[in-house]
Amino acid sequence: MTVLIGLMALAIGLAEGIPLGEQGQWKELVVMSILLSMAFLLAVGGYLGLLSPLSLLDRLIEPVGRALFK
Amino acid sequence: MSEKGIINTKQFVWLLFIMITAISTMQIPGMLIMQAGRDAWLSIFGAWFLDVMLALVYAYMGIRFPGENFVQYSITILGKYLGRMVGILFSLFFLLACTLVLRGIAQVVDVVFLPRTPLNVILISAFLVSAFIARKGIEVIARTTEILGPLYFLSIVTLSFLVLPSFHVARLKPQFDEGVAPFLIGIPLMLTSFGICIIMAMYIPLCNRPENGFLAKFNAVSMGALVVSLVTALSVGIFGIEDAQSMISPGLQLAKMINFSNYIERVEMVWLLVLVGSGIVASSSLLWAFGLGLAQTAGLKTYQPLIYPGALISLVLCIVSFPSNLQQTNFYHYTFPIVAAFIETGLELFLFAAALILHKRGTA
Numbered sequence: 001m002t003v004l005i006g007l008m009a010l011a012i013g014l015a016e017g018i019p020l021g022e023q024g025q026w027k028e029l030v031v032m033s034i035l036l037s038m039a040f041l042l043a044v045g046g047y048l049g050l051l052s053p054l055s056l057l058d059r060l061i062e063p064v065g066r067a068l069f070k
Numbered sequence: 071m072s073e074k075g076i077i078n079t080k081q082f083v084w085l086l087f088i089m090i091t092a093i094s095t096m097q098i099p100g101m102l103i104m105q106a107g108r109d110a111w112l113s114i115f116g117a118w119f120l121d122v123m124l125a126l127v128y129a130y131m132g133i134r135f136p137g138e139n140f141v142q143y144s145i146t147i148l149g150k151y152l153g154r155m156v157g158i159l160f161s162l163f164f165l166l167a168c169t170l171v172l173r174g175i176a177q178v179v180d181v182v183f184l185p186r187t188p189l190n191v192i193l194i195s196a197f198l199v200s201a202f203i204a205r206k207g208i209e210v211i212a213r214t215t216e217i218l219g220p221l222y223f224l225s226i227v228t229l230s231f232l233v234l235p236s237f238h239v240a241r242l243k244p245q246f247d248e249g250v251a252p253f254l255i256g257i258p259l260m261l262t263s264f265g266i267c268i269i270m271a272m273y274i275p276l277c278n279r280p281e282n283g284f285l286a287k288f289n290a291v292s293m294g295a296l297v298v299s300l301v302t303a304l305s306v307g308i309f310g311i312e313d314a315q316s317m318i319s320p321g322l323q324l325a326k327m328i329n330f331s332n333y334i335e336r337v338e339m340v341w342l343l344v345l346v347g348s349g350i351v352a353s354s355s356l357l358w359a360f361g362l363g364l365a366q367t368a369g370l371k372t373y374q375p376l377i378y379p380g381a382l383i384s385l386v387l388c389i390v391s392f393p394s395n396l397q398q399t400n401f402y403h404y405t406f407p408i409v410a411a412f413i414e415t416g417l418e419l420f421l422f423a424a425a426l427i428l429h430k431r432g433t434a
Contacts, residue, residue, distance in 0.1 A: 025371060025375075027371075042390060052387060058391075058400075062404045065404025069407070
């Protein structure tokens with residue numbers, strides 16, 4: 001799945017990035033690349049068994065939620 | 071501004087209605103029944119009232135800062151750095167909501183209809199369609215909701231009439247049997263689902279009549295509350311509390327009951343079409359809000375290149391954060407309401423108070 005996510009990130013990067021580069025929209029290209037890198041790093045982190053941001057949030061807040069709700 | 075689309079008040083109403091129903095009718099009724107028991111339908115009206123009160127704040131802020139959504143007026147009120155941090159929080163919240171909606175849809179489709187299909191295949195398909203719609207812009211999303219919204223509303227009303235013969239009103243009695251505590255705890259759970267309507271602050275600057283923001287929200291949340299309370303009350307009245315609280319999607323189970331002497335049967339497929347359709351449109355709207363919010367925070371000329379990367383992050387979060395359905399349900403039940411309460415109520419009231427104290431107003 002990680003490889004598939006990497007390929008999808010690459011495909012999106014090429015499809016969106018080339019027109020942005022041609023139009024000189026470098027800022028947009030940088031933000032888009034950061035987002036794609038984040039997606040890929042999250043996938044790699046998941047593959048390596050690291051906690052995702054949502055799992056971390058869950059661990060922090062779930063005990064409060066369990067105390068409030070049934 | 072990077073979004074040039076314009077919506078009218080009718081589209082505004084259906085956009086919000088689809089958003090509310092997509093979030094609230096799938097998994098929430100079961101959770102609410104677990105929380106509030108037979109008083110669950112009463113909690114919905116409590117949440118409706120509080121949500122309408124909250125809408126007054128959002129509508130007021132929309133008028134106080136004309137032409138600005140909450141990402142933009144966060145920057146106007148709090149300044150360049152703190153305002154951008156708040157703007158990013160709103161955008162990330164939309165991405166989180168999108169993740170949960172699409173994971174919820176995939177779960178229903180996987181468990182009930184396509185048990186042999188890998189969950190990731192359903193998820194990838196759902197994300198591709200959502201991102202495709204979101205990239206087309208708000209006008210396309212709004213037109214889609216104009217078709218899906220009335221269809222959803224009519225299908226719920228028709229469903230209610232068709233299952234009414236099996237409904238036992240005695241199962242909803244007595245009210246407040248265990249005191250008012252279950253009813254009161256059910257209200258915030260429901261309010262955080264209705265509260266996804268904070269997205270109205272992204273729509274107000276694009277509406278051809280921004281002063282109708284409150285009216286649109288009032289109509290949408292009233293219809294949404296009616297739909298959710300119908301599903302909840304019918305589920306309790308037909309299945310009983312014990313069964314209804316453990317159902318993944320009580321509305322789907324209601325649709326499964328419809329059978330008229332072999333002439334009308336398997337109606338749940340129609341329900342599923344509407345459910346999945348509205349869920350995908352709602353998530354495309356959330357992706358659009360994420361992309362637009364992030365683009366405005368970063369000062370970009372266009373938000374469209376951020377839609378597919380945003381969808382990919384959301385997809386990865388679905389896969390790595392919720393490997394099982396139970397984890398997603400627990401997150402939705404125990405963690406999401408607290409995060410949502412902080413963003414939907416806390417952050418907006420903070421901005422409202424800051425605008426009043428600092429005497430900040432929009433310039434347009």
